[in-house]
Amino acid sequence: MLSQPSAAVVRATLPAVTDALGEITERFYAGLFAARPDLLRDLFNRGNQASGTQRRALAGAFAAFAAHLVEHPDRRPAALLGRIAHKHASLGVAPEQYELVRHHLFAAIADVLGDAVTPAVAAAWDEVYRLMADALTAAERGLYEQGGGAGRRDWEVAERVTETSDVVSFLLRPADGGPVTPYRAGQYVSVQVELPDGARQLRQYSLSGAPDAALRRITVKRVRGGDGTPGGEVSEHLHARVQAGDVLRLSEPYGDVVLDADADTPVLLASAGIGVTPVVAMLAELAGTGHRAPVTVLHGDRSPADHALRAEHEAYAAGLPRADVHFFYGRDAGPGARTGRAGLDGVALHPGTRAYLCGPLPFMRELRDGLIARGVAAADVRYEVFGPDLWLAGEDAPPAPASHPGAERSGVAVAAG
Structure with a gap:
């Protein structure tokens, strides 16, 4: 629950913080990657960083969370938090990364807003961040417990199938010969590949086969660059280099947009x-x-x-x-x-x-x-959404459902993306 004094401060400063979030997140990522270049190399989607979509998604998610707390101090936005938690779990985000993000985020806020960040303002927004981080950490812990942890497993490409000129499917079986557990229709996995420059990039791809199939299948569209936008370096790698017999590292299945309808529901x-x-x-x-x-x-x-x-x-x-x-x-x-x-x-x-x-x-x-x-x-x-969820995070957003990424996908992320 957001305390009443903090709610009053956040309500008063929300417009100014929201207006500055674009510059704040730009400086945040610059500071974070200067201190931890390994995160850009091995966790964050470099294409989304280059295009700026991840910065916009982070800014939108943080502002949407704060705005919700101001109006509903005793209730958290379940749809927003659930979406982010599933993305983070698929990426293997760890609790300690939230403190790292907090350090660089508030350094950026102080840098951009200067003297406007009084001790009371800093304390109020720190409370907002900690509430968001605690909620996500708890949700991600639950997902890890359900899915067997945050680790990844090696999967061998049993077959590669050309679907269209720009789309390829990969049928995958566990490299260790172990069982394939069912998943929920609509879920995705994070796929990690090592690129020629040594980066170990992650992308999320929907599982496109039947949930009870003996093999898992991902279907990947080659993301072509153009008009100043970068191409998909992971999708290009999968299309150009990965063949039957190769091994990919996959997360457990995650995703909150799953088929949920009984036999009598249209x-x-x-x-x-x-x-x-x-x-x-x-x-x-x-x-x-x-x-x-x-x-x-x-x-x-x-x-x-x-x-x-x-x-x-x-x-x-x-x-x-x-x-x-x-x-x-x-x-x-x-x-x-x-x-x-x-x-x-x-x-x-x-x-x-x-x-x-x-x-x-x-x-x-x-x-x-x-x-x-x-x-x-x-x-x-x-x-x-395939890509940072600018819609749910608040950019031209619909009302979030009360009860509740394909192409290269990377989630709305507070600690990663």
Whole structure:
């Protein structure tokens, strides 16, 4: 609980701190990496650092947490904390890293705001940070206990499958010959690779196969750079260098956007581009459990040739007794598909629908607005973001669900990203 004196100080200073967060986080990361260059080399996503998205995500998450505490001092934002905790657990974030972050973050705050950071202001914002860090540490500890710890396991590439010109799947089995435990449809793993410069970078990829399969599968889109944005160095490494017989290091599965619907709950699964990966896993689970209620499948892509996992997408939907499939393509749509942007026009929605979205932010924003306008409860629209979650962290954010990243993915992170 945020104390009343601190709540008053944070409320009064929140606009000034929020306005300065861009500069604060820039100086924070500069100071952190100057002191600990190994973190940029082996933990933080160098592409997201170069593009600035991680700085924006950190600033948004911290400001959103503080704003929530001011309005609800005795209640923590469960959706925001849960999302960050799963990302951190997949990266193996340790409790001691929060103190390291605190040191450099408050040095940056003092540097940017100067004399405005009185002892009372520093104490109030320190209380906010400690509440956030304590909540995340506790949540991550629980996730580690459920998943068997923060370590990683070696997995051998049993098969490499070219899905499209830019998408490859890797089927993986434990290198130690041990068992493969089931996961929740919609979850992801962190994959660690050693790059030519010696960096051991981590990226998160959705598990795109059936949750009870004997092998785990990740489906990776090559992230191409351009217009001043860096390419995906891990996705490029996986595409160019990793073949059958090679070994990758994987975390346990994590992720809070998981299929959660009983057999009588109507489900909508909407994806665009490489956002199809967790959706296919969800469809596999629905088909495998004999889901009785209506299932609406919606996907948008540039063309059928660019639609990764299309055959499985169609086959799992065909195995459901009440599936309604809508594929949208920018070109070459062909029979049974539609030309144009994916949307809800002509798509029937059933009362009580629970929706799962994965794709670019504009796509998900538009669909979420459309679903709510047509009567779907906001708490029943769940989404997964590939990349720093600028939406949940507060950048053009929707209201967070009360009950609750594919391409190179890196989470909203306070201690890492």
